[in-house]
Amino acid sequence: MLQLKTQSVLVVDDVVTYRKLLAGLLKKWGYQVFEAENGEQALALLEQQPINLLISDWEMPVMDGLALCRQVRQLFHDRYIYLIMLTARESVDDLHAGFAAGADDFLRKPVNQIELQARLHAGERVLRLESTLATRNSHLSSALRQLELDLQAAAAVQLSILPPHTIQLESYLADWLFIPSTWVSGDIFNFFPLDHQAVGFYCVDVAGHGVTAAMTSVAVARQFLHGRTVDPFLFDDDQVTSPGQVVQILNARFCSQSHDVASYFTMVYGVIDIASGEGCLCQAGHPTPFIVDTQGNLRQIGNGGPPVGLFDDMHWEESNFRLAPGERLVLYSDGISECEDPQHEMFGQQRLEALLSELKTLPLAKLLEEVQRTLNSWRDLTPGETAPVADDVSLLVIERQKNVISEGSDEDRN
Amino acid sequence: MKIETEQRDNITLIKPIARRLDASVALRFKEEVLAIIESGAPALVLDFSQVDFIDSSCLGSLVSLLKAANGRSALVLCSLNSNIKNMFSLTRMDRVFTLCNSREDAFATLSPSA
Numbered sequence: 001m002l003q004l005k006t007q008s009v010l011v012v013d014d015v016v017t018y019r020k021l022l023a024g025l026l027k028k029w030g031y032q033v034f035e036a037e038n039g040e041q042a043l044a045l046l047e048q049q050p051i052n053l054l055i056s057d058w059e060m061p062v063m064d065g066l067a068l069c070r071q072v073r074q075l076f077h078d079r080y081i082y083l084i085m086l087t088a089r090e091s092v093d094d095l096h097a098g099f100a101a102g103a104d105d106f107l108r109k110p111v112n113q114i115e116l117q118a119r120l121h122a123g124e125r126v127l128r129l130e131s132t133l134a135t136r137n138s139h140l141s142s143a144l145r146q147l148e149l150d151l152q153a154a155a156a157v158q159l160s161i162l163p164p165h166t167i168q169l170e171s172y173l174a175d176w177l178f179i180p181s182t183w184v185s186g187d188i189f190n191f192f193p194l195d196h197q198a199v200g201f202y203c204v205d206v207a208g209h210g211v212t213a214a215m216t217s218v219a220v221a222r223q224f225l226h227g228r229t230v231d232p233f234l235f236d237d238d239q240v241t242s243p244g245q246v247v248q249i250l251n252a253r254f255c256s257q258s259h260d261v262a263s264y265f266t267m268v269y270g271v272i273d274i275a276s277g278e279g280c281l282c283q284a285g286h287p288t289p290f291i292v293d294t295q296g297n298l299r300q301i302g303n304g305g306p307p308v309g310l311f312d313d314m315h316w317e318e319s320n321f322r323l324a325p326g327e328r329l330v331l332y333s334d335g336i337s338e339c340e341d342p343q344h345e346m347f348g349q350q351r352l353e354a355l356l357s358e359l360k361t362l363p364l365a366k367l368l369e370e371v372q373r374t375l376n377s378w379r380d381l382t383p384g385e386t387a388p389v390a391d392d393v394s395l396l397v398i399e400r401q402k403n404v405i406s407e408g409s410d411e412d413r414n
Numbered sequence: 415m416k417i418e419t420e421q422r423d424n425i426t427l428i429k430p431i432a433r434r435l436d437a438s439v440a441l442r443f444k445e446e447v448l449a450i451i452e453s454g455a456p457a458l459v460l461d462f463s464q465v466d467f468i469d470s471s472c473l474g475s476l477v478s479l480l481k482a483a484n485g486r487s488a489l490v491l492c493s494l495n496s497n498i499k500n501m502f503s504l505t506r507m508d509r510v511f512t513l514c515n516s517r518e519d520a521f522a523t524l525s526p527s528a
Contacts, residue, residue: 205470207474208440264477266505285505307473310477314506
């Protein structure tokens with residue numbers, strides 16, 4: 001609603017008698033009336049007073065009605081001013097010029113009282129709508145701003161859950177690339193010590209993206225954190241629980257009993273024996289991990305498997321591997337392989353594999369920068385340009401270092 | 415996304431017309447097909463001949479539909495491109511869903527004499 005209880009009207013006319021006549025009528029009808037002799041005076045008054053209705057003569061000295069209309073439309077953006085032009089002109093061209101200048105309505109001179117009242121009522125109706133819209137817009141803007149602030153905060157929380165960029169555990173070095181599709185992401189991953197003999201790693205991609213997926217991804221990360229401490233399901237007596245068993249446990253915890261699949265995820269969980277490099281992983285719907293050797297040769301680890309949280313009676317296979325010194329284990333989410341170029345061609349697993357093979361000698365941090373640069377140019381972004389990816393991107397690379405000799409025996413040095 | 419439907423005897427053919435079935439359409443896709451299941455359709459064929467890509471959100475929708483159809487309606491998927499087939503095989507969903515190469519195969523699978 002308009003803030004003023006009494007509607008204010010500005011009457012602009014250089015002919016004093018005519019202006020006084022109109023002003024008198026309007027006052028009688030209960031309007032608060034302001035008067036101006038020409039366009040310039042009118043603009044000055046509009047600056048000072050919260051006037052929303054304006055009745056202006058067409059021909060005036062100094063600044064005529066058309067110029068006044070144009071000025072009003074140019075200068076006043078914070079409130080709508082309803083413009084009625086008084087005119088003796090009747091040609092279509094004149095009306096057209098008036099509308100083009102920003103007039104809302106026209107009244108023929110001499111003014112008929114009933115017609116004037118009707119035009120004023122129409123104007124007030126438009127102003128009421130305008131004011132309702134403006135209020136609603138400002139509510140929406142502030143709600144949106146609040147949501148953006150919340151998401152910004154959520155994104156910061158999520159980044160804080162991710163591991164530090166360079167993780168050194170014994171002779172193993174891990175680094176990662178993470179590009180959320182919105183503020184927050186459904187991808188999460190970690191590389192962590194299990195006990196003195198073994199390290200563990202996981203990559204999770206919750207279906208969908210945005211807040212719902214991000215909340216689930218945090219819940220999964222929490223499972224892995226608690227799985228080492230308060231609820232040690234990552235250990236079975238003194239042994240490390242096998243990856244297939246861990247995925248089975250998570251499936252039981254995340255599978256909904258309802259028909260409707262609320263939230264599910266793909267993942268890879270694996271463990272590596274620190275001393276020997278012998279490892280085992282379980283692939284659950286996630287893209288197939290691969291190992292790059294020191295010559296740039298590739299071998300895939302895994303044959304697929306169902307995602308977690310869809311069905312309660314699924315079975316998962318495990319894949320054994322051995323990471324020799326100098327070799328890298330690469331885990332990634334489908335946000336990379338399904339990343340589209342402007343012609344909708346997907347980046348694909350083969351390009352990623354070829355890239356990591358080619359960059360086998362590049363240090364991890366540089367390698368990840370290069371992957372990001374390649375993805376950006378695949379998406380046709382110019383250097384420095386950012387644009388949201390269609391799906392969350394995460395890439396975790398674990399390297400068994402050549403030169404670091406861990407405690408215990410290591411006969412693998414090439 | 416537009417969804418075309420066609421009735422052939424007892425079988426309802428449902429063909430989503432969209433290059434990508436992803437998070438932006440997954441919910442609507444699920445609700446429209448769910449309405450057909452809930453209306454009591456005994457057999458449904460989902461024809462993906464017009465679809466290039468199915469993302470994980472949409473796979474979730476398909477599993478919801480399969481669970482909703484369970485015991486009430488038969489649900490068959492047909493005409494999946496090689497990318498989508500690979501995704502179904504990677505996620506083992508090829509063992510959960512009935513997949514057919516063409517709509518004719520799907521009709522044959524669903525017809526009582528088969």
